[in-house]
Amino acid sequence: MNPVATPFFFYLLAGTMIIGGILVITRKNAVHSALALITTLLAQAALYLMLYAPFVAGVQIILYAGGIMVLFLFVIMLISIERAAKERQFNKQWLVGIVAAAALGGLFITIYTTTTKGKELFPEGRMTYGESQNTQQIAALLFDRGAGQYMFAFEIASLLLLVAIIGAVVMAKKRI
Amino acid sequence: MHELIDYIQSYLDPRVTTTPGAAGNIFWATVYILLVFGGLSVAVIAMNWLERKILAHMQVRLGPMRVGPHGLLQPIADAIKLLLKEDIIPAEADAFIFWIAPFMVVLAAFTVFVVVPFGPTHAITDMNIGILFMLGVSSLSVLGIVMAGWASNSHYPLIGALRSSAQMVSYEVAMGLAVLSVILLTSLQGSGLGLYGIGATNPQAYGTLSMIGIVQAQQEQGVWFIFKFFPLGLVGFFIFAIAMVAETNRAPFDLPEAESELTAGFHTEYSGFRWSLFFLAEYSAMIAVSSIAVTLWLGGWLRPFPNALSGPTWDLVFSLIPGISFLLLAAMCFYNVARMPKHPLFKIQTMGLAGFGAVLGLIGLVMFIPAVRDRVNDVFWFAAKVAGFMYLYIWYRGTFPRYRFDQLMKVGWKILLPMGLALLILTAAMGMRTELWAQFQEVVHGL
Amino acid sequence: MDALLHITTLHYLVLGAALFLLGVIGVLTRRNVVIVLMSIELILNAVNLNLVAFSRYWQGMPGHLGGPGALHGQVFAIFVITDAAAEAAVGLGILIAFFRNKETVNVDEVNLLKW
Numbered sequence: 001m002n003p004v005a006t007p008f009f010f011y012l013l014a015g016t017m018i019i020g021g022i023l024v025i026t027r028k029n030a031v032h033s034a035l036a037l038i039t040t041l042l043a044q045a046a047l048y049l050m051l052y053a054p055f056v057a058g059v060q061i062i063l064y065a066g067g068i069m070v071l072f073l074f075v076i077m078l079i080s081i082e083r084a085a086k087e088r089q090f091n092k093q094w095l096v097g098i099v100a101a102a103a104l105g106g107l108f109i110t111i112y113t114t115t116t117k118g119k120e121l122f123p124e125g126r127m128t129y130g131e132s133q134n135t136q137q138i139a140a141l142l143f144d145r146g147a148g149q150y151m152f153a154f155e156i157a158s159l160l161l162l163v164a165i166i167g168a169v170v171m172a173k174k175r176i
Numbered sequence: 177m178h179e180l181i182d183y184i185q186s187y188l189d190p191r192v193t194t195t196p197g198a199a200g201n202i203f204w205a206t207v208y209i210l211l212v213f214g215g216l217s218v219a220v221i222a223m224n225w226l227e228r229k230i231l232a233h234m235q236v237r238l239g240p241m242r243v244g245p246h247g248l249l250q251p252i253a254d255a256i257k258l259l260l261k262e263d264i265i266p267a268e269a270d271a272f273i274f275w276i277a278p279f280m281v282v283l284a285a286f287t288v289f290v291v292v293p294f295g296p297t298h299a300i301t302d303m304n305i306g307i308l309f310m311l312g313v314s315s316l317s318v319l320g321i322v323m324a325g326w327a328s329n330s331h332y333p334l335i336g337a338l339r340s341s342a343q344m345v346s347y348e349v350a351m352g353l354a355v356l357s358v359i360l361l362t363s364l365q366g367s368g369l370g371l372y373g374i375g376a377t378n379p380q381a382y383g384t385l386s387m388i389g390i391v392q393a394q395q396e397q398g399v400w401f402i403f404k405f406f407p408l409g410l411v412g413f414f415i416f417a418i419a420m421v422a423e424t425n426r427a428p429f430d431l432p433e434a435e436s437e438l439t440a441g442f443h444t445e446y447s448g449f450r451w452s453l454f455f456l457a458e459y460s461a462m463i464a465v466s467s468i469a470v471t472l473w474l475g476g477w478l479r480p481f482p483n484a485l486s487g488p489t490w491d492l493v494f495s496l497i498p499g500i501s502f503l504l505l506a507a508m509c510f511y512n513v514a515r516m517p518k519h520p521l522f523k524i525q526t527m528g529l530a531g532f533g534a535v536l537g538l539i540g541l542v543m544f545i546p547a548v549r550d551r552v553n554d555v556f557w558f559a560a561k562v563a564g565f566m567y568l569y570i571w572y573r574g575t576f577p578r579y580r581f582d583q584l585m586k587v588g589w590k591i592l593l594p595m596g597l598a599l600l601i602l603t604a605a606m607g608m609r610t611e612l613w614a615q616f617q618e619v620v621h622g623l
Numbered sequence: 624m625d626a627l628l629h630i631t632t633l634h635y636l637v638l639g640a641a642l643f644l645l646g647v648i649g650v651l652t653r654r655n656v657v658i659v660l661m662s663i664e665l666i667l668n669a670v671n672l673n674l675v676a677f678s679r680y681w682q683g684m685p686g687h688l689g690g691p692g693a694l695h696g697q698v699f700a701i702f703v704i705t706d707a708a709a710e711a712a713v714g715l716g717i718l719i720a721f722f723r724n725k726e727t728v729n730v731d732e733v734n735l736l737k738w
Contacts, residue, residue: 007628014638021642021665025649030657031273031326037661038319040642044668051635051679056671056697056704058308063704066315068664068711070345073322075715076657077338079722090652091731097651101644108640112633134304136382137691141698150698157705164709171716174723 009050016043028089030076034069041065055135195388197290197301208300212289220459224251227570234574245529246512261448266329269445273327278446278453280320285460287313292467293387295477295554306387307355310468311348314423317461318344321442324454328445336441339581340425340432346588347422353596354416357408357603358401358472359383362393364607391476398483400475405606412599413473415592417568420465422588424458426569428576429584466565467558474561477554495549498556502540509533635676642669654729656721660714667707671700 020040027033041064048057142150184203196204225240229247232239240247265274291306293299303309318341325337363383384390394400402409422429433441443454470476479494510533516526542548543556579587605612642665649662678696681689722728 006630010630010634014634017638018641018645021645024661024665025645025653025658027658029270030655031270031323033658033661035273035276035323037664040665041668044672047635047638047672048675051675052682053675053679053697053700054303054305055308056675056700058305058312059701059704060671062308062312062315063708064664064668066312066318068708070315070318070322070341071711071715072657072661073319073326074338074341075719077322077326077334078719079728087654087729089654091654094652097648100651101648104647105640105644108644112637112640133691134694134697135385137694138698138701139382140692141694147692150702153702157702161705161709164712168712168716171713172719 006050010047013043013047013050016040017047031073034072034076037072038065038069041069053134055138195297195299195302197299197303205300208298209290212292212300213286216286216289216460216463219463220456221251221255223459223462223566224254226566227573230567230570231574234571245516245525245532248528248532255452258448258452263449264445264447266445269329270327273323274445277320277324277327278450278457280323281317281457282320282453282460284313284315284317284320285457285464288464289460289467291387292464293391293471293476294558296388296392298477298555299388302386302388305385307359307385307390307468307472310387310464311352311355314461314464315344315348317457320457324446325442328442330445333442333444336432336444340442343425343429343432343581343584343588344423346585347419347592350415350419350588350592350596351423353593353600354412354419355468355472357412357596357600358390359385360600360603360607361397361401361404361409362390364393364397387471387476391471391478394475395478395482400473400478402473405603408599408603408606409473411595412603413469415596415599416469416473419588419592420469421569421572422584423465424461426458426462427573428579431578431581431584434578462566462569463562466562466569469565470558470561477558479553479557495553496544498549498552499540499543501560502536502543506533506537506540509536632676632680635672639669639672639676642666642672654731656718656728656730659730660711660718663714664707664711667703671703674700674703 017040020036020043023036024033024040027036041060045057045060045065048054048060140147142148142154183201196208225248228250229239240250243250243253265271288310290300291303291309293302293306321344322337322341325333325335325340328334360383384393397404400409402413421427425433427434433443443451446454479491481490485494509529513526513530513533516522516529543552646662646665646669649665650659653659653662674696676696678694678700681693681696682691683689684693718728721733725732
């Protein structure tokens, strides 16, 4: 199927993400920052759909927006953060931080303008691959005995999650 | 103008085999969205009336009888009252979050219906990740509830919100495991009808996450997944049925929002229109998770007994059932018209009930026309099964006492989660039993 | 103008770079630990966007590296999301333990080992 009004949706979602990102780093109230981050994550899931990656979009909505952000909101509510909203928000070396970020930004601009000069600007794929087999192909890469390369990484990731669960429970206990 | 009509017709004319979203047809996708939205609103209003009447009859009383004939206009009176109430925001409450929390819950509850399959082509769209999308978006309502409790700046809503979200998050795990066992079942080989996404002759057949694909897998394997590998499908269905009641904060898991416990929990400080948004979202979420249960275990839009009672005559008999059921409802209305008191003050109510019965009878008669019959069949069976689940919800509320919160969490983590894991392993073992048996024999012969 | 209207992979890369910069500014300048952790999530999301955009690019390229099954970027993005979840859980656990001791959420005051 042909994508519909792609530049309009891309710029809408990109604008939402940038505004959400700016709100995350500038708000005094941590709950407002968390809300802005949720908006950014949901807009990113929609961008993944535009990139014909529906499985990653679904994982993003379930894990990131529906799991990690709920965790953040719980912690923000458990620690009394109203007092922190009245203190000074930006630390003493904010100018150095901005200069470092500007240097990094300059590096990005240099890379993107010099390496793509004279070449085609990473053109979109010549054929439009539909998304009807996306989950099945990811499953093939992860689990298939012949073609799958990421089985070991998958098992290591589950081990990592086990370590994280035990670590988080131990860290948050009152008496170990 | 001619191109517009061609564009509209292009989805109708040949028997298109996809949903409007998958076909890229914006006009028909919008029409379907409006139909689903309207149908959902009517369903929520009907649920409100049904809950009060059925609960009342279970408790040997009558329920609302005055507002319309037999209380039929009670939901409309409630809606008008809620819209006209004063909009109170507590002082010291975070106004922006207080305003946005009901919208997040409603957004999560309504967006889920984009992939609900009412028929093989009657869905707004058919995403490749259908069931994953539904589970993910319904988990966004936890965020709205947490924010509602936080923004109210008061003890009871905060405790209610934290309890409610802890409960929803816990039961999502059990739901996910039950759903996972069904997704395993979709990859089994069927009778070779070669339907959407299922490679029946391909030895490396993949399963599917798409909602329409799951129902077509049941159609191809010839059995509803609730009866597959008996009793594994049944156990999975029960785990999901219990988890979905806890997920939607309904009795007997409604401690976070019961009036006698926490003064209505996270929506204590919400009044008027905002409270009606929460209530709308709760009923929509109930219908959404019931749709998941119907699609995954009860065969979606498939009629009962597709194999035992197959053939054109049985198809005809089953396709007459929608019309017959509406005529039965009309007959009940007319029976109650005859039972109305013969007092002159009851004349308007009697006429109203007779009119309602006449409308129902007319709908029933329209459903006998063959053209309408073929189109309505799938949607009717789906709606009938979801209506059965709604009745179960009301029955639970009228029957079971409330779970205490620690008992609730114990059931979620210590009972349903291990059952779900065991179910997953057993389902996988049963699905691969020939390969496992062959490998076992190889090992035994090698010894 | 046509370069702006025709969306290529470069547009996604520039968006990812912008998000990365916002996250870096957040990590370097804010005092509140929770907001620093959220900026780290912004950085991880920018990386994920890059990965998925490149996987789409390779899907359109012919050859043994490309083709319709070249979803390595998406699989990598799934692993990054999993790791972000684990890291957020442990980080917030540390935050709760620290808050219980010092009653503050400012990064400047995590200075018990300062000489």
